Structures are given as structure tokens and as C-alpha cells.
Amino acid sequence: MSVAVVTGAGGSLGRAIALRLAEDGHHVALTDVAEATLAETEEAVRKVAEQTFSRAVDLRKPAAVADFFVAVRSELGPVSVLVNNAAIYPTVPFLEMGLSDYDAVQEVNQRGYWMCAQHAGRQMAELDPGQDRSIVNVASITMHGGWENLAAYVTTKGGAVTMSRALARELGPLGIRVNAVSPGAFKTAAEEIYDDPEAYSAMVVERQALKRRGTPAELAAVVSFLTGPDATFVTGQTIEVNGGWVMA
Numbered sequence: 001m002s003v004a005v006v007t008g009a010g011g012s013l014g015r016a017i018a019l020r021l022a023e024d025g026h027h028v029a030l031t032d033v034a035e036a037t038l039a040e041t042e043e044a045v046r047k048v049a050e051q052t053f054s055r056a057v058d059l060r061k062p063a064a065v066a067d068f069f070v071a072v073r074s075e076l077g078p079v080s081v082l083v084n085n086a087a088i089y090p091t092v093p094f095l096e097m098g099l100s101d102y103d104a105v106q107e108v109n110q111r112g113y114w115m116c117a118q119h120a121g122r123q124m125a126e127l128d129p130g131q132d133r134s135i136v137n138v139a140s141i142t143m144h145g146g147w148e149n150l151a152a153y154v155t156t157k158g159g160a161v162t163m164s165r166a167l168a169r170e171l172g173p174l175g176i177r178v179n180a181v182s183p184g185a186f187k188t189a190a191e192e193i194y195d196d197p198e199a200y201s202a203m204v205v206e207r208q209a210l211k212r213r214g215t216p217a218e219l220a221a222v223v224s225f226l227t228g229p230d231a232t233f234v235t236g237q238t239i240e241v242n243g244g245w246v247m248a
Contacts, residue, residue: 001050002131003076004227005029005069007059007116008086010037012188013138015044016216017083020224022049026081029072030054033086051076059086059112060104069119078127081227082120084113084160085138089153102152109156110163113137117167117178124176133175134227137164139182139238144246157182161238168236177235179226184242187213209244 004021008014010032018041022028028049032038035056042054053075057068072079087109090101117135124133140157147154161180168178185204194200205211222241225231240248 001025001027001077002080003027003029003072003078004081004083005031005072005079005116005120006083006085007031007112008138009041009054010034011085012216013183013186013219014083014085015041016220017085017223018045019048020217020220021081021083021227022052024224024228025050027051027053027076029076029079031057031068031086033058059115060107062115065112065115066119069116069123073123078123079120080124080127080131080133082116082135083138083223083227084116084136086112087138087153087156089150091149092152093149094151097152105152105156109153110159113160113163117163121167121171121176124171125174129175131175132229132232133177134231135164135167135171135176135178136223136226137161137178137180139164139180141182141184141240141242141246143182144248164238165236172235177226177232179231179235180238181219181222181226182238182240182242182248183219184208184214184240184245186216186219188216204245207245208242209247212243214241214243 004026006018009018009030018028022045045052057064137160139160142154143158164178164180219241
């Protein structure tokens, strides 16, 4: 039985991904910094997964990240799937953002991905070479055109793609696949940063080729593909899931 780790599992996208991986038959380990929403995801996943495990972890703390992966192995077994999804997105104008705010975004969205991939990758490297092993890094549509007041976030999401390519090259000889998925503007709690969410939603639909909002389940389906048996020869790629807003 394969073990899948999902970070940022308390959010809408992370929860949908965790549920889909559970439906795919994985044991699922969950982490998020927000204990309340993480508990809600765990409750939902337990209805589907044969086994699950969760722990609130602040990805800015390396020791806590390391301890989490040790605990996952102890509770469920070695990791064979990792979905790096956790992210923070403070909305601060570039000229006003302090280094402490910038560092916090980098620590979660970039260094957090790096640490989780390294801990998971070490466990994956010990598995049978015939077992498919996969890392998926969640990027963002914002990396294509930038986004006002989100420069630090956008920087890290571009980094998620380039990291995926570098790791795909380096880990490929070990049989570990690494890809990225780049979601568009899904309707999640993240949109609360906008003063007029309805106007923002209308703008999204107007710019997309598909004239409706996407659902977290549709993103989760692409992650399912990338981590599943139909994608065993796919690595180093970024799949855009944005309703045709950006066609890359």
C-alpha cells in the first residue's frame, strides 16, 4: 500500500487532493499549520482512506518537518507520494514589504517544499525500484503574468516549477518522478483578500476560455493522474489547470 503526504491539507485545494488520493487507495498523511481545518480534513479523509495520519506542522521549523516525516513512516510506512501544496500569500506592495515578511513566504512556499521533497525523497529512494514514486509541487497561474501586491508569492510559485524540473532530472535515475501542477483562480478562501470577491470572480470567468469557475476536485483529478499508473513516464512537466486563462 502506498503512502501519500499532502501539505496544506486544511485548505480547500489540499482537502480535495487528500480526498482524491484516499479514493485512489493511498494511505494519506496530512499536515497544515491550522489545526482546526486540518482536523476537518482528517475527519473527511477517514471516511475514505483505509488509514490516515495528521499532524499540525509549521513548515518554517525544520525540526518539526523532520519529525513529521519520521512519524509518517512510523504510523503508515515509507512515503511514495508527496504533494507540496502549503503556501502563504501576504498581500503587501513590493515597495513596502519588509524582509521578515518576504522571508516568511520563502520559508513556507520555497524552503518548505524543498525540505518536504528531501525528506520524502529519502524514503522513496529506499523503496522497491519497481514501485512508482512521485512528487507533485503546486505552483500557480500567477507566475505567468505576475500579480499586484503578491510579488513574494509569485516568486516562490515560479520556483516551484524550476525546482520540479531540477529534481526530476536528479531523482529520475532513482525512479522518482517530479512534476508540477499550476492551478488557476479556483474559488477558495484565498479570494477573501479581494475587496469585492464577486467582481473578482466575474473577471476570472471573463478571462478564461471556459466560462465557469473551476472546482478543487478538478485540480485534484490532475494530481491523481500525475501520481497514478497512467503517468509513469511523465516527469519534469507542469500541467496548467486554469480553464484556458493561460495557455502555456
